[in-house]
Every structure is written in C-alpha cells, then in structure tokens.
Amino acid sequence: MKQKSLRITVVMSAAIFMWISGVGMAADYRPAMLANPCAGCHGTDGASPGSIPSIKGLPSSYLVSAMKAFKADKRKGTVMNRIAKGYTDEEIELMAKHFSSAK
Amino acid sequence: MNTIDRRHFLKWLGTASALSAFGIPSLAFPKSGARIVVVGGGFGGATCAKYLKRFDSSLSVTLISDTKKFITCPFSNAVLGGMKKMDFITHGYEKLSSVHGVKVVHDTVTTVDSSAKKIRTAGGKSFSYDRLVLSPGIGFQWDAIEGYNEAASESMPHSWHGGSQTVLLRKQLEAMPNGGLVIIAPPGNPFRCPPGPYERASLIAHYLKKNKPRSKILILDAKDKFSKQPLFQDAWDEFYPDLIEWVPGSQGGKLDRVDAKNMTVYASGDKHKADVVNIIPPQKAASIAFSAGLTNKKGWCPVNQKTFESTVKPGIHVIGDASIAGKMPKSGFAASSQGKVCAAEIVAGLRGESVGISSWVNTCYSLVAPDYGISVAAVYRLTDKGIMPVKGAGGVGKRDAPLQQRRMEAVYAEGWYKAITADMFG
Structure with missing residues (x-):
C-alpha cells in the first residue's frame, strides 16, 4: 500500500507539473503562424537550400537585432527592409525563438 | 500489489480535462487519424499536405495530383529565355510520401460529394474525408477572345x-x-x-x-x-x-x-x-471548383478569410489561385502561404483550439535579365475588411536602387525558387 501511494504521488506530481509548466496544454500556434511563410524564401524551418541566407538555429538575439535593424532601415537589404516592417517587436521575438530552436 | 498503470493515469487525466471546463487550462488531446484529402499538387496543395503532417503526424493526409511530375510556372519564363531547361522546373512527389508520410495518388478528381464527404476519381477510386482541401489552380475562359480556344x-x-x-x-x-x-x-x-x-x-x-x-x-x-x-x-x-x-x-x-x-x-x-x-x-477557377459548386458569378471561390473554408460548402477549404483571398495576388508564394495557414486552421479546428493569429506573406521576384532582378513583397493580416497588406510594409523595390541590388535580387530569385520548391516537395 505504501508503494501504491508513493506511485500515486509521483504520477499526480508529474501531472501537476505538466499543468503548471504548460506541457500538454493547448498548442501556441502563433510562432508557427508568423514564421511559416518565411520558409518560402529561407527554406523549411529556415534551412535554406539556395542563395538566400539560412536562419535556422541562429541565436534568437541575433535574429531579433537583425529584424529590428531591417525594420528601422539601419541595415541595408533588398526585400527584408520591406518585410520586417510588417511585424511588431513582440512578433519578431516569437519568430526569432521559433527559428532559433528549430530542429 | 496494485500498480498505477497507463489506464489509471489516463483516467486521472480525463478528470483533469473535465475540470478544464471550469477554467483550468485544457490538456491537448489531438484527434488522431482524421482523414484530410488535398486535391491539387501545386504550390498550395503540396505545401498544405506537407504542413498538415508537420502540425499533426497522426493525420491521414492524401494528396491527389493529376500529374506524376509537377512543372512550375515560376521560372518557366527562364526556360523560354533559354536560361534554364525543363528539368529545372520539374519536380516529383517522392519525398512527400517517403519523408512526410503523405499518401500521394496520381489521379483526376471527377466528383465531389460534399454531403457524403466523399470524392471520386477518373481512375474509379473514391476517398472519404473529414476535411477536403482544394487547390486546383486556374482554368481558362476559352472563347472570351474570339477565335481563341483550346485548339x-x-x-x-x-x-x-x-x-x-x-x-x-x-x-x-x-x-x-x-x-x-x-x-x-x-x-x-x-x-x-x-x-x-x-x-x-x-x-x-x-x-x-x-x-x-x-x-x-x-x-x-x-x-x-x-x-x-x-x-x-x-x-x-x-x-x-x-x-x-x-x-x-x-x-x-x-x-x-x-x-x-x-x-x-x-x-x-x-x-x-x-x-x-x-x-x-482571361481566367477562372479550375473546372473541379465549378463542378463542386464552389464558385461565385465571377468564376472564383469565395472562402472564409481566416480558415479558407468555402462559404458555399462547409467542410471544403479552397486555397491558391482558385480562391478569393482578399488583397493577396494569385501567386505561387501566396498559395504556399495560404496552404500553411489552412493546414494550421484544420489541425487547430480538429483539436478545438485557436491559431491565435492569421498572417500571410507574398514575396515575388521577376527577372528582367539573367543578372537583373526586381521584387514585390507584402505581409498580410486578417482585418475587418478581409485579408489586407500591412500598411507601411511591403511594396516594390525602389526605382533608384543601385545596380548591385538588382544583381542581388537576381541571385535571390533563384534562391527563392530553390527554397519554395524544397518547402513544397523536399
């Protein structure tokens, strides 16, 4: 009986941890909804097969600063200055985390 | 000795999710095995099929394409100009099935029975679906110009x-x-x-x-x-x-x-x-959109601007050139972007979840010469006026841009092509 209650405790704790930490909660689609169109030029998950720079796995802080610099026209680009202006700073952060952690 | 097994654990979780109705965040239980049929293996359809599986690998996704090889319109002008050969613009569906688990069927859809949720093909097959995605592309208004028909x-x-x-x-x-x-x-x-x-x-x-x-x-x-x-x-x-x-x-x-x-x-x-x-x-939606009863008087398919579900027939989503997608142009990139949004909306809908944000992009390069490219881009959002470009963003390149930018955009045009086709088929 002692062992059973221990097991219950472990399982209950795991479930409570999942609930608190958000594991298994409703998915947050926003990063993918924002970032998926980028794959059209930068490749699936940001891994480019061609001449356009890969952004997959780059540090989030770098991606955020690059996007903000394009947005403010502080960095020269071709199309990115025009595209970066379509996103809020919060959205840029979500997208940067998405590509940074892409596997 | 009793042990807590998987069954008991699931029972406990069931109690937890019942509690969610009273304000406790719900635990996600994706509906597995829902059957999604995607008709049309181009920029919209192939992308949608791949991203459906990426969002939820438990879905049964069938892609029906009437060709074994897809030959793109993008870069076909480079073939006409003698810069590329046909094999450059020709793509197969092998990886969609071998890597992503999409069932690829080469056949032509002849009938869509939206009440029975079933389609039939010229090859005599029928497929039942929970959700149908049509990305059939365009048809031509033959004889709109006197003397110009298929012959x-x-x-x-x-x-x-x-x-x-x-x-x-x-x-x-x-x-x-x-x-x-x-x-x-x-x-x-x-x-x-x-x-x-x-x-x-x-x-x-x-x-x-x-x-x-x-x-x-x-x-x-x-x-x-x-x-x-x-x-x-x-x-x-x-x-x-x-x-x-x-x-x-x-x-x-x-x-x-x-x-x-x-x-x-x-x-x-x-x-x-x-x-x-x-x-x-002059063009209209491809013929299957007409026979399925999805078109309006102008010959295009009106859709819910968030989910791309037909406003005429529920359960059927229409993406790509055949759909009316607010201010988005009829382009391969737009179709691809819509395919991903539609995939997310379908998956979220099956789970009873919300995607939270609706965002699309169109990026389009044109070559004027092999080393001279120009571009147009826009980020689109859902507004109360439908799908609209974000103000202050996007647009065409500057008229007085230096030659170096035109050269870069010619290089990026090909990079764009490699990326978007790999995103569809790779």
Whole structure:
C-alpha cells in the first residue's frame, strides 16, 4: 500500500507539473503562424537550400537585432527592409525563438 | 500489489480535462487519424499536405495530383529565355510520401460529394474525408477572345501552365526568323501571376537580343497598368529599348479576335501578323471548383478569410489561385502561404483550439535579365475588411536602387525558387 501511494504521488506530481509548466496544454500556434511563410524564401524551418541566407538555429538575439535593424532601415537589404516592417517587436521575438530552436 | 498503470493515469487525466471546463487550462488531446484529402499538387496543395503532417503526424493526409511530375510556372519564363531547361522546373512527389508520410495518388478528381464527404476519381477510386482541401489552380475562359480556344492554343500557346505549352512556345521562339514579331497578350485582372507576362517579355527579349536582334516583341495588353510597371519599364529602356513595345488597353492593346490559322491578331481595329503569338487568356477557377459548386458569378471561390473554408460548402477549404483571398495576388508564394495557414486552421479546428493569429506573406521576384532582378513583397493580416497588406510594409523595390541590388535580387530569385520548391516537395 505504501508503494501504491508513493506511485500515486509521483504520477499526480508529474501531472501537476505538466499543468503548471504548460506541457500538454493547448498548442501556441502563433510562432508557427508568423514564421511559416518565411520558409518560402529561407527554406523549411529556415534551412535554406539556395542563395538566400539560412536562419535556422541562429541565436534568437541575433535574429531579433537583425529584424529590428531591417525594420528601422539601419541595415541595408533588398526585400527584408520591406518585410520586417510588417511585424511588431513582440512578433519578431516569437519568430526569432521559433527559428532559433528549430530542429 | 496494485500498480498505477497507463489506464489509471489516463483516467486521472480525463478528470483533469473535465475540470478544464471550469477554467483550468485544457490538456491537448489531438484527434488522431482524421482523414484530410488535398486535391491539387501545386504550390498550395503540396505545401498544405506537407504542413498538415508537420502540425499533426497522426493525420491521414492524401494528396491527389493529376500529374506524376509537377512543372512550375515560376521560372518557366527562364526556360523560354533559354536560361534554364525543363528539368529545372520539374519536380516529383517522392519525398512527400517517403519523408512526410503523405499518401500521394496520381489521379483526376471527377466528383465531389460534399454531403457524403466523399470524392471520386477518373481512375474509379473514391476517398472519404473529414476535411477536403482544394487547390486546383486556374482554368481558362476559352472563347472570351474570339477565335481563341483550346485548339488555337496549339498554334498560339498560352504557356500559362508549366509543361508542354512551355516547350511549344520555346520551340516557336527557336524557330522564328531574325527580324520576326512576337506578340504577348496579357489579360485583365485578376489572373495568375500578375508580373508574369512582363517577366516573360523581358526574358524572351533577352533571348532575341542575343540570337535574333532584329526581332520585336509587341505586348498587346488588356490593361492600362501592370505589376512592378515602373521597374520593368526602366529596365526595358536600359536593356531592350527597341525590342519591347507595350500597348496599353486604352491605346490599342485590347484584342478583338485572333486567327490562329494565319497567326494573326486583331486589336482595336489593327491587324498584326506575327511569327509567335502568346495569348494569355482571361481566367477562372479550375473546372473541379465549378463542378463542386464552389464558385461565385465571377468564376472564383469565395472562402472564409481566416480558415479558407468555402462559404458555399462547409467542410471544403479552397486555397491558391482558385480562391478569393482578399488583397493577396494569385501567386505561387501566396498559395504556399495560404496552404500553411489552412493546414494550421484544420489541425487547430480538429483539436478545438485557436491559431491565435492569421498572417500571410507574398514575396515575388521577376527577372528582367539573367543578372537583373526586381521584387514585390507584402505581409498580410486578417482585418475587418478581409485579408489586407500591412500598411507601411511591403511594396516594390525602389526605382533608384543601385545596380548591385538588382544583381542581388537576381541571385535571390533563384534562391527563392530553390527554397519554395524544397518547402513544397523536399
């Protein structure tokens, strides 16, 4: 009986941890909804097969600063200055985390 | 000794999710095994099928394409200009099945029974679905221009589908004499790939300038303005000053009729006999959209602007050129972007979840010469006026941009192509 209650405790704790930490909660689609169109030029998950720079796995802080610099026209680009202006700073952060952690 | 097994754990979780109705965050239980059928293996359909599996690998996703190989319209103008061969624009579906687990069927859908949620194919198969996605592309309004029908397109190709029509037009360009006349006749709006006819004129001009420099291209346009117009015209003045002449609709560009047998085009009372005639006819949604009863009076499919579910027939989503997607153009990139949004909406809908944000992009490059590219881009959001471009973002490149930027955009045009086709098929 002692062992059973221990097991219950472990399982209950795991479930409570999942609930608190958000594991298994409703998915947050926003990063993918924002970032998926980028794959059209930068490749699936940001891994480019061609001449356009890969952004997959780059540090989030770098991606955020690059996007903000394009947005403010502080960095020269071709199309990115025009595209970066379509996103809020919060959205840029979500997208940067998405590509940074892409596997 | 009793043990807590998986069954007990799930029972406990069931209690937890029942509690969610009272304000405790729900634990996600994806509905597994829902059957999604995607019809059309182009930019919209192939992308949607792949991203459905990426969002939820437990889905049963069937992609029905009427061709074994998909030949893209993007970069078909580079084939016409002699810069690329057909194999560059030809793609297979192997990885969609072997890597992503999409069931790929090569067949033609003949019937959509939306009440029974079932489709039938020319090959005698039938498929039941929980959700159907149609990405069928365009059809042509044959005979909207007097004398221009499917038979006439064998001598005056439209080349607005990648494939044998691309090959035919290329052969005609190769066979025409130095000093010959090429006519390109673009339609009025809306149509697939708004800058496409003008990129085509540019790359054919590139070929003629090198190989048949005394020739001429006459663009007889149904419209008075066109996509990326100032950038195209600046570049034409620079590269092809005596080679390309553009005639707007109000100044003689509108076609009265064509005589395919005699390779003659009649426009606003003038008669033009040409060596090569490329008629890009007015368009509508592909025929399956009509037979499924999804079109409006103008021949396109009205859809919910968030989910791309048909506003005519529930349970059927329409994406890509056939759909009416707010201010988005009918382009491969737009279709791909819509395919991903539609995939997310379907998965979230099956789980009873919300995607939280609706965002699309269109990025489109045109080549004016092999090392000279121009672009247009926009980020789109769902507003109370439908899908609208974000103000202050997007637009065409600057008119006074340095040559280096045009060179980079030519390099990126090919990078774009490699990325978007890998995103569809890789």
